[in-house]
Amino acid sequence: MSGSRLLPDEGREKPADGADVELPSQPIEVVDRRIDVAVAAGVGAVGAAAIVFSGDIREGTLPDPLGAAGLPRMLGAFLLVVGVLLIGRRLVGWRRSSSHLVYADGGSGDEPGYPSSAVRAFGMWLAGLGWALLLPRIGYLVSTWLLILTGVVAMKVRSPWKLVAVPLLFTLATWLLFSRVFGLRFPAGPVDLFFEGLVPRLF
Amino acid sequence: MELALNALSAALQILANPIVILFIVIGVLWGALCGALPGVGSGLALGVVVPLTFGMDAATAVSFLVTISVAVAFGNGIPAVLLGVPGTPGAILTAMDGYGLTRRGEGGLAMGTMWFACVFGQLLSIPFFVLLVVPLSTITYTFLSPELFALYCLGLTALISLTGENILKGLAAAAFGLAVALIGPDPVSGVTRFAFGVPELRSGLDTIPAVLGLVTISELLRCMRQTYGWGDLSSSHNFSSKFPGFGKLRQFLRPVFAGSLIGTLVGSIPGMSGTGASVMSYQQTKLTSKTPELFGKGSAEGIASNESAGNAAQAGEMVPTLGLGIPGSDSMVLILGALLLQGFVPGPLMMQESPELFYATVAGLLGGALILLFGGWPLGTLLLKVVRLDRRLIFPLAFVLTHIGVFSLRRSIFDIFVLLVFGLVGYFMLRYGYSTAAAGVGLLLGEGFESNLRQGLLLMDSSLIAFVTRPWTAAILTVAFALLLYGTISTVRITRRTRRAREEQPVDT
Numbered sequence: 245m246s247g248s249r250l251l252p253d254e255g256r257e258k259p260a261d262g263a264d265v266e267l268p269s270q271p272i273e274v275v276d277r278r279i280d281v282a283v284a285a286g287v288g289a290v291g292a293a294a295i296v297f298s299g300d301i302r303e304g305t306l307p308d309p310l311g312a313a314g315l316p317r318m319l320g321a322f323l324l325v326v327g328v329l330l331i332g333r334r335l336v337g338w339r340r341s342s343s344h345l346v347y348a349d350g351g352s353g354d355e356p357g358y359p360s361s362a363v364r365a366f367g368m369w370l371a372g373l374g375w376a377l378l379l380p381r382i383g384y385l386v387s388t389w390l391l392i393l394t395g396v397v398a399m400k401v402r403s404p405w406k407l408v409a410v411p412l413l414f415t416l417a418t419w420l421l422f423s424r425v426f427g428l429r430f431p432a433g434p435v436d437l438f439f440e441g442l443v444p445r446l447f
Numbered sequence: 448m449e450l451a452l453n454a455l456s457a458a459l460q461i462l463a464n465p466i467v468i469l470f471i472v473i474g475v476l477w478g479a480l481c482g483a484l485p486g487v488g489s490g491l492a493l494g495v496v497v498p499l500t501f502g503m504d505a506a507t508a509v510s511f512l513v514t515i516s517v518a519v520a521f522g523n524g525i526p527a528v529l530l531g532v533p534g535t536p537g538a539i540l541t542a543m544d545g546y547g548l549t550r551r552g553e554g555g556l557a558m559g560t561m562w563f564a565c566v567f568g569q570l571l572s573i574p575f576f577v578l579l580v581v582p583l584s585t586i587t588y589t590f591l592s593p594e595l596f597a598l599y600c601l602g603l604t605a606l607i608s609l610t611g612e613n614i615l616k617g618l619a620a621a622a623f624g625l626a627v628a629l630i631g632p633d634p635v636s637g638v639t640r641f642a643f644g645v646p647e648l649r650s651g652l653d654t655i656p657a658v659l660g661l662v663t664i665s666e667l668l669r670c671m672r673q674t675y676g677w678g679d680l681s682s683s684h685n686f687s688s689k690f691p692g693f694g695k696l697r698q699f700l701r702p703v704f705a706g707s708l709i710g711t712l713v714g715s716i717p718g719m720s721g722t723g724a725s726v727m728s729y730q731q732t733k734l735t736s737k738t739p740e741l742f743g744k745g746s747a748e749g750i751a752s753n754e755s756a757g758n759a760a761q762a763g764e765m766v767p768t769l770g771l772g773i774p775g776s777d778s779m780v781l782i783l784g785a786l787l788l789q790g791f792v793p794g795p796l797m798m799q800e801s802p803e804l805f806y807a808t809v810a811g812l813l814g815g816a817l818i819l820l821f822g823g824w825p826l827g828t829l830l831l832k833v834v835r836l837d838r839r840l841i842f843p844l845a846f847v848l849t850h851i852g853v854f855s856l857r858r859s860i861f862d863i864f865v866l867l868v869f870g871l872v873g874y875f876m877l878r879y880g881y882s883t884a885a886a887g888v889g890l891l892l893g894e895g896f897e898s899n900l901r902q903g904l905l906l907m908d909s910s911l912i913a914f915v916t917r918p919w920t921a922a923i924l925t926v927a928f929a930l931l932l933y934g935t936i937s938t939v940r941i942t943r944r945t946r947r948a949r950e951e952q953p954v955d956t
Contacts, residue, residue: 275879283879287619294626297641304636309909310901312633312640319626326619352669352877360672368671368843369871372664372850376863379854388847395843400674410840418851426502428855 274353277346281334288327294320364398371395383433384423389415451577457806462814467507471814474514475822478815481515482522483830484841489519489778494663495845497785498655498852505789506807512782513765513811514818517569519778520721520758521819524561524750525830528554540729540743540753547745559691560747561754562823564703568755569816571707572762573809579715579763580805583770584798592903593914597923598795599896602773604927605716607885608934613941616881617934624661624886627652628893635901647861656853656865657890658784661883662777664866665873667846674839690824699751702732706755713756714763716775721760728756762812769805772797773892780887787891788856794895 298316337346354360371394378387392411401407419439422428425446432440461467481492492515500508524545527538531546541561548557587598607617630641631651642648706728713724732752733742742749768779772794791801798805819826853866873883889896907913915924 279875280879283875283881286875287623287881290623290626294629294641297643301633301640302638304633304638306636307905308635308901309904312636312638315897315900316626316629316640319622319629322622323619323626326615326622330615330619354673355675358673358675362672364674365668365672365874368846369668369867369874372846372863372867372870375847375850376860376867379863380860388851391850392843392847395671395846396840399671399839399843401837401839406837406840410844414844414847418848422851422855426855429858430854 274345277334277338277344280346281331284327284330284334286327287330288324291320291323291325291327294323367398368395371398380431381433383436384430385415385419385435385439386433388418451581453802454577454581454806454809457803458809458813461506461510461807461810464507467510467810468814470503470507470511471514471811472818474511474811475518475815475818475826478515478518479522479819479826479830482519483525484522484836484838487841488523488666489516489776490662490781491666491845492516492519493778493781493785494659494666495848495852497659497781497788498849498856500785501788501856505786505791505801506803506810508785508789509782509804509807510811510814512785513808514815516761516764516778516782517758517812517815518819520569520761521562521565521823521827522830523757524565524754525558525827528557528561528750529831538757540725541750541757543743544741544746544749544753547743548747548750551745553745553747556691556695556747557750558827559696559824560699560750562819562827563696563699564706564751564754565758566816566820566823567700567703568707568710568758569762569812569819571704571755572711572759573812573816575708575711575759576762576766576812577809579711579766580770580798583766584805587771587795588799590795590919591917592899592906593917593920594923595795596896596899596903597920597927598771598773599892599899601923601927601930602767602771602775602892603885603888604930604934605773606775606888607882608930608937613880614931614934614938616879617885620876620881620883620885621889623881624889624891625893625896626889627657627886628654628890629897634894634898647859653857653859653862653865654787654890655784655856656862657869658780658887659849659853660866660869660871661873661876661887661890662781663849664846664870665877665883667842667849668870668874669877670838670842671846676838699748702728702748702752703755705731706752707759710756710759711763711766714760714775715766716763721757721764724756724760724763725753728752765808765812769798769808771795772895774884774888777884777887780884780891783891784887792895794892 294316298313298320301313301316303311303313334346371391374394375387375391378390381387389411392414393407396407396410401410419430419436420443423430423440423445424443427445430436462471477496478489478492481487482489493512496515497512500511503511523538524541527542528545528549531542531549545554545557545561548554587595590598603621607614607621630648632639632649639649706724709728709731710721710724713727714721716723729742729749729752732748733739736742736746736748738746738748764775764779765782767773767775768783772783774780774783786797786804791797791804850863850866853862854860856862873886875881876883876886903914904911915921
C-alpha cells in the first residue's frame with residue numbers, strides 16, 4: 245500500500261511585513277492505482293454477492309410490490325455497476341500513464357514528510373483481533389496489557405518507563421473504572437481473579 | 448414559537464441537574480482535549496465515548512455528546528494557532544491567520560480572538576438553531592411514507608454530493624451502508640436475510656459497533672500509519688499567552704455575528720458542515736474588511752469570522768439531524784448512533800416523538816458555550832501543552848478504549864469482530880475516497896429507508912408514479928436529484944483539474 249502527498253509550493257504567499265510565515269499547504273493526494281482497482285473490485289463483489297444471496301430470501305405471504313429481496317437486488321446491481329465503472333475508469337487511465345501512483349479522489353493521505361507504514365496499521369488491526377480472541381481465554385488484564393504494549397511498541401515508543409508504565413497503568417485504570425466502578429463483568433483470568441480479591445466492586 | 452420558548456426553558460431545567468452539569472464539564476474537557484490534538488476531530492472524540500453513554504439517561508447522554516462536539520470545535524483552533532497545523536480542514540484558515548500572528552509574537556491576540564469567536568459563535572447560533580429546527584420538525588409531522596423516503600434520499604445525496612470528490616464512490620459508500628443495514632429481519636415481512644447461519648446476524652447486525660468501526664477504528668488505523676510527534680510539526684513556539692482585552696475584541700463583533708449566522712445556515716445543509724461555512728464567512732468578511740491585505744497572513748478579523756462560523760456550524764449540523772433525522776456529518780452519525788443505544792429510532796419523526804432530545808441538545812449547546820465562556824481562556828492556555836503530548840501513545844490508547852467501550856455494550860466478542868471488520872473496510876474507504884460518513888448514514892437509516900419505500904408503495908397501490916408525484920415527495924426528490932447533478936458536475940470538474948495537475952506535475956514519491 246502506498247499513499248503520499250505532493251506539496252506544490254506555487255501560490256504560497258509571503259506576509260506583507262516580511263515575516264516568514266509557513267502557510268498550510270494544499271497537498272495533492274496520490275494513491276496506488278492497483279489497490280484502488282482492488283477496492284473497486286471489492287465494491288463490485290459486494291454487489292454481486294448481494295444479488296446472488298438475495299436468491300435465497302423467502303418472500304412473505306403479504307402482497308408486496310418490491311418484496312424482501314427487491315432492495316437487496318437493486319443495491320447489489322447498483323454496486324456491481326459502480327464497481328465496474330470505477331475499474332474501467334482506472335484501466336482507461338492506465339493506458340495513458342504506466343505509473344502505479346495516481347491522484348486520489350478524496351482519500352485521506354498521510355502527513356507529508358514523515359514515513360508511513362501500512363504494515364503498522366494492519367499490525368494494530370491484527371492485535372485488536374488477537375485481543376478479541378484472547379480476552380475470553382486469559383482475561384481482561386493480561387489481554388489488554390498485551391494489546392497496549394503491542395500498540396506502543398508498534399508506534400516506536402522506546403522510552404523504557406513509557407513502555408512499562410503506560411500499558412500497566414492504563415490497563416489497571418480502565419479495569420478499575422469499568423469493572424469496579426461501572427460493574428462491567430469482564431472475562432476473568434488468573435490475574436483478574438487475584439485483583440478482584442484485592443479490590444471490591446463499588447456497586 | 449411556543450416549542451422554541453419551551454425548548455429554552457426545558458434546556459435550563461435540564462441544566463439545573465448537577466449530573467448533567469458534571470457531564471457537560473467532562474464533555475468540555477474531553478472535547479477540547481481531543482480537539483487540541485492535531486488530526487483528532489469530533490468523529491474520534493465522540494466515537495471513543497459513545498459506548499459509555501449506554502448507562503446514562505437520554506438527556507445526560509445527548510447533552511454530553513453535544514458538548515463534546517462543541518468543545519472539539521474550540522480545541523481545533525489551538526494547534527492551528529500554535530503550530531500552524533490545522534487539526535481539521537475547517538481550521539485551515541485559522542492556521543493561516545493564527546499562526547501568522549503567533550510568528551509575529553501576537554499569539555495571545557490570536558488565541559483570545561479564537562476564544563471570543565468560538566464562545567459567541569456558539570451562543571449566537573443557539574437561537575438560530577431553535578428557529579430552524581422547530582419549523583422543519585413541524586413539517587415532517589404531516590409526512591407519510593413516500594415523503595419520509597424522499598427525505599432519506601435527500602439526506603444521503605446531500606451528504607455525498609457536497610462532501611465527496613467522486614460522486615460514484617460516495618454513492619457506492621451509501622449503497623454499501625444501506626446493503627449492510629439489510630442484514631437481519633425484513634422490516635415488512637419479518638423474513639431473515641443474509642444471516643448465513645450466524646445466530647448473531649438473525650436479529651440484524653448491531654449498528655453501533657459497525658458505525659464505530661467505519662468512522663472511528665478506520666481513522667485510528669489511518670493515524671497509526673505514522674509515528675511522528677505533534678511537536679515535530681513546528682520548529683517555532685514563539686507564543687505569548689497574554690489576553691488581548693475585551694476592548695480589542697469588541698471590534699470583532701460584526702464578523703462574529705455574520706459568521707454565526709452563516710455558520711448555522713450553511714452548517715444546516717447536510718454535507719456542508721463547518722468547512723464550507725468557514726470559507727464562506729471568511730470570504731464575506733474579507734470583502735467588507737478595511738484591511739483585506741492581512742487576510743491569510745495574520746488577521747485577527749479573519750480568525751473571528753472563520754472560527755465563529757465553524758463553531759456555529761456545530762449547531763447548524765444538528766438542524767437536519769434533529770429536524771429531519773438525517774445526520775450531515777460523521778459526528779452527527781455517531782450522535783444518532785448513541786440515540787439508538789438509548790432506544791430512540793433515528794428518522795424524520797424523531798423530534799416529534801421525543802422532544803426531550805431537542806431540549807437536551809439545546810442544553811448541551813448552551814451549557815458547553817457557557818462553560819467555555821467562563822473557563823475557555825484558562826482551558827485554552829492549559830491545552831497549549833497538549834500538543835506536546837506523545838501521539839504515539841494517544842492513538843493506541845484510543846484504539847484500546849474503543850474496543851473496551853464496544854465490549855461493554857453487550858459483553859459480546861462478536862461485536863468486537865464486527866468493529867474490526869468494519870474498521871478495516873472503513874480504512875480502505877478512507878484511503879481511497881469512499882465516504883465513511885455516507886456509509887454510516889446508510890447503515891443507520893437503512894431500515895427506515897427500506898420500510899418507507901415499501902410501505903409507501905403499498906400505500907400507493909404499487910404505483911411508482913403515484914408514489915413520486917405526491918407534491919412534497921416530488922419536491923424533495925427534485926432537490927435530491929439536483930444535488931446529485933451538482934455532485935456529478937463537481938466530480939467532472941475535479942477530474943479535469945487533476946488531469947491538468949498531472950500534466951503539469953509528474954507523480955513522484
